[in-house]
Amino acid sequence: MPDSKKTRKTPDQFRSFRWLGPDDLRSFGHRSRLKQMGYSADDYAGKPVIGILSTWNELNPCHTHFPQRVQEIKRGVWQAGGFPVEIPVMSLSETFMKPSAMFYRNLLALETEEVLRCYPIDGAVLLGGCDKTTPALIMGATSADIPAIFVPAGPMLKGNWQGTTLGSGTDAWKYWAERCAGHLDECAWRGIEDGIARSMGHCMTMGTASTMLCVAETLGLTLPGASSIPAAHAAHSRMAELSGRRIVEMVFEDLKPSDILSPRAFDNAITVDMAIGGSTNAIIHLIAMAARAGISLPLDRFDEISQRTPVIANLRPSGQYLMEDFYDAGGLPGLLQRIGASLHLDCPTVNGKTLGQNVQGSPVYNDEVILPLQKPLSTAGATFILRGNLAPQGCVIKPTAADAKLLKHVGPALVFKDYADLKARIDDEKLDVTADSVLVLQNAGPLGGPGMPEWGMLPIPRKLLRQGVRDMVRISDARMSGTSYGTCVLHVSPEAAVGGPLALVKDGDLIELDVPGRRIHLRVSDADLARRRQGWAPPQKPYARGYAWLFAAQCTQAHEGCDFKFLHAGRATPEPDIY
Numbered sequence: 067m068p069d070s071k072k073t074r075k076t077p078d079q080f081r082s083f084r085w086l087g088p089d090d091l092r093s094f095g096h097r098s099r100l101k102q103m104g105y106s107a108d109d110y111a112g113k114p115v116i117g118i119l120s121t122w123n124e125l126n127p128c129h130t131h132f133p134q135r136v137q138e139i140k141r142g143v144w145q146a147g148g149f150p151v152e153i154p155v156m157s158l159s160e161t162f163m164k165p166s167a168m169f170y171r172n173l174l175a176l177e178t179e180e181v182l183r184c185y186p187i188d189g190a191v192l193l194g195g196c197d198k199t200t201p202a203l204i205m206g207a208t209s210a211d212i213p214a215i216f217v218p219a220g221p222m223l224k225g226n227w228q229g230t231t232l233g234s235g236t237d238a239w240k241y242w243a244e245r246c247a248g249h250l251d252e253c254a255w256r257g258i259e260d261g262i263a264r265s266m267g268h269c270m271t272m273g274t275a276s277t278m279l280c281v282a283e284t285l286g287l288t289l290p291g292a293s294s295i296p297a298a299h300a301a302h303s304r305m306a307e308l309s310g311r312r313i314v315e316m317v318f319e320d321l322k323p324s325d326i327l328s329p330r331a332f333d334n335a336i337t338v339d340m341a342i343g344g345s346t347n348a349i350i351h352l353i354a355m356a357a358r359a360g361i362s363l364p365l366d367r368f369d370e371i372s373q374r375t376p377v378i379a380n381l382r383p384s385g386q387y388l389m390e391d392f393y394d395a396g397g398l399p400g401l402l403q404r405i406g407a408s409l410h411l412d413c414p415t416v417n418g419k420t421l422g423q424n425v426q427g428s429p430v431y432n433d434e435v436i437l438p439l440q441k442p443l444s445t446a447g448a449t450f451i452l453r454g455n456l457a458p459q460g461c462v463i464k465p466t467a468a469d470a471k472l473l474k475h476v477g478p479a480l481v482f483k484d485y486a487d488l489k490a491r492i493d494d495e496k497l498d499v500t501a502d503s504v505l506v507l508q509n510a511g512p513l514g515g516p517g518m519p520e521w522g523m524l525p526i527p528r529k530l531l532r533q534g535v536r537d538m539v540r541i542s543d544a545r546m547s548g549t550s551y552g553t554c555v556l557h558v559s560p561e562a563a564v565g566g567p568l569a570l571v572k573d574g575d576l577i578e579l580d581v582p583g584r585r586i587h588l589r590v591s592d593a594d595l596a597r598r599r600q601g602w603a604p605p606q607k608p609y610a611r612g613y614a615w616l617f618a619a620q621c622t623q624a625h626e627g628c629d630f631k632f633l634h635a636g637r638a639t640p641e642p643d644i645y
């Protein structure tokens with residue numbers, strides 16, 4: 067909601083006026099170069115310059131429709147009296163980027179902040195959706211703190227194979243296990259490959275992309291309902307155009323991220339993350355995003371909110387349906403209306419109304435997809451925080467996606483020192499493993515991975531798959547895809563690569579998992595752990611230069627959000643001088 071104390075901006079108060087307005091040599095240069103591009107003064111003079119930050123490239127399958135959406139956003143900006151300019155920024159393709167898209171989240175955040183600062187941009191449209199693009203764009207725009215609106219990529223259509231509905235990621239893992247167990251031939255496997263991703267848009271399960279876009283909408287950074295619209299739906303184009311119109315007004319109102327992002331807004335976002343059965347990745351991103359707004363989110367806040375929030379989105383991987391069903395059932399506005407009593411409804415949003423005003427009267431059309439509060443998927447939220455001598459700074463688990471029988475478990479550790487070791491041995495027929503073993507992966511965290519890859523859903527050994535085993539307790543300092551499932555303890559902090567207790571686990575050590583008691587315990591005495599620590603040496607850091615060196619030097623641990631220390635703190639950077 068616009069601050070009533072703020073007066074409506076006049077064109078000479080726009081940032082861009084400093085570039086385009088003055089009668090001096092520098093401004094002459096800026097204006098003449100706009101004319102070089104074919105614009106006349108009527109196109110831009112006295113108008114807010116709107117930067118459309120597009121995370122499109124030809125290796126990001128989730129954003130293939132962005133060139134068209136940019137045109138639709140531009141249409142809205144022109145209609146409302148703004149001057150739109152497209153600013154391509156790095157695309158974080160979850161599918162293709164290695165070692166992981168997470169490794170580059172902070173680079174996109176840095177780029178976002180700096181392009182918004184260095185160019186004559188008065189307001190920004192942030193066009194993203196594939197997993198890390200959402201937190202990165204929001205982190206950068208929050209630090210730049212100019213008016214900004216988010217346009218979510220939208221989920222792709224449901225997958226289909228021989229009449230069976232397929233969900234991104236979730237069903238790939240599921241059918242791969244069947245293939246490894248010998249239950250699926252190559253022809254069937256190719257059929258799944260053909261049908262699992264069949265339109266533009268991001269993963270359509272409640273993975274990280276869907277979660278983070280629901281979070282962005284709940285924070286108040288998108289138009290109401292924007293995050294649920296399938297990418298291929300005509301309503302998605304209309305939402306893009308409306309967002310273009312709205313950002314122009316936001317510039318006049320001077321409605322900035324700092325007016326919208328508050329501790330209460332982040333509590334709302336955590337509540338929704340829990341109610342939708344959101345991705346575990348959201349915890350890391352929310353901590354980092356909040357920190358950019360100067361708000362501290364301790365891990366325990368997630369557990370507190372989780373305890374009082376039922377999971378009511380019946381979506382894979384926790385539930386049954388997919389994002390297209392969610393949209394048809396009423397989408398996020400319907401869900402927000404249903405959990406309204408748990409939300410701070412007076413929080414402002416980009417359209418100038420409160421969250422409560424936006425969702426008031428929003429219907430739910432299908433109680434199977436958005437469940438009634440009295441019939442939730444789970445009475446507690448999607449993510450629990452565990453602590454113990456194995457994770458002094460905490461770790462996370464998604465119990466709704468785990469086998470309930472394993473939530474209290476004691477078993478002997480089977481340790482893999484890194485992913486290469488896991489890959490080399492996991493399917494060895496002689497591997498000393500049973501269904502009761504606890505698979506432990508070391509050195510897959512923020513610095514160990516590096517970039518905390520999504521390796522946390524460790525594969526079940528092939529010989530156990532053939533015996534019918536489909537879930538085991540798995541522990542790592544890695545993340546897992548929001549589309550994954552299983553009894554996977556993730557984000558163990560501190561990570562093994564910096565000498566966290568995870569680095570000291572040995573084969574055969576008994577590990578106790580007690581999810582209801584929020585405990586993860588290594589049954590090894592403190593004295594033995596101290597002895598082991600003396601023999602521990604940190605892994606070699608292979609990067610001596612470049613971005614990877616910067617990452618290794620600056621990335622914080624999982625419980626701190628994995629942002630770079632130098633982006634996380636410090637005084638606001640001033641506007642650039644123009645001489």
Ligand code: FES
Pocket residue numbers: 128159160161195196197234268269273275
């Ligand atoms: Fe882009 Fe899943 S690969 S959202």
